[in-house]
Amino acid sequence: DAGITQSPRHKVTETGTPVTLRCHQTENHRYMYWYRQDPGHGLRLIHYSYGVKDTDKGEVSDGYSVSRSKTEDFLLTLESATSSQTSVYFCAIRAGQGAGELFFGEGSRLTVL
Amino acid sequence: GENVEQHPSTLSVQEGDSAVIKCTYSDSASNYFPWYKQELGKRPQLIIDIRSNVGEKKDQRIAVTLNKTAKHFSLHITETQPEDSAVYFCAAKDWGNEKLTFGTGTRLTIIP
Helix, strand or coil: CCCEEEECCEEEECCCCCEEEEEEECCCCCEEEEEEEECCCEEEEEEEEEECCEEEECCCCCCEEEEEEECCEEEEEECCCCHHHCEEEEEEEECCCCCCCEEECCCEEEEEC | CCCEEEECCEEEEECCCCEEEEEEECCCCCCEEEEEEECCCCCCEEEEEEECCCCEEEECCEEEEEECCCCEEEEEECCCCHHHCEEEEEEEECCCCCCCEECCCEEEEEEC
């Protein structure tokens, strides 16, 4: 599992509430990613990080923010959740400069009512 | 940005037959093409990848072919088995870019 854990694994919340998902890794990898998975859309990149305090936007970043204050943790925040953000969220890591493979966490299922 | 189209969205094959999934990409700068398999309720996992300096790569029953001119690449699974049933995703990116773009997935069902 490449030492990746996501929390919470399941969450139900109401529209307008803030939500933070956490991705924790134990192997000191530089590159971390947040994807969302929706039927008919595959996996879409939200944000990624290439080091502590270094982050950039993906293709569906609107409504999301991220933070990486230490190597092992990459946080995804929905400041004010909407029903369109109901999804399964996957964190992933990439092992290094010469590696292409993404290792995914187990996913976090978020339902926004 | 990159756009990856994947077909078919669902595919059913008899056990022992071959399965082919096709993807096209739009950005000629893309040079890395991985395939991920996702079993029901599980995380996606890499099964094979190819870089644009080769036209074909094989790993046991799985092979990927790439046509750079036409901007398409395909996954071939031979002698299919029940454990091949899953959703398969193709993806593409420029190796120097962190943004990996996925196709919409193919649900493969192997019929015993």
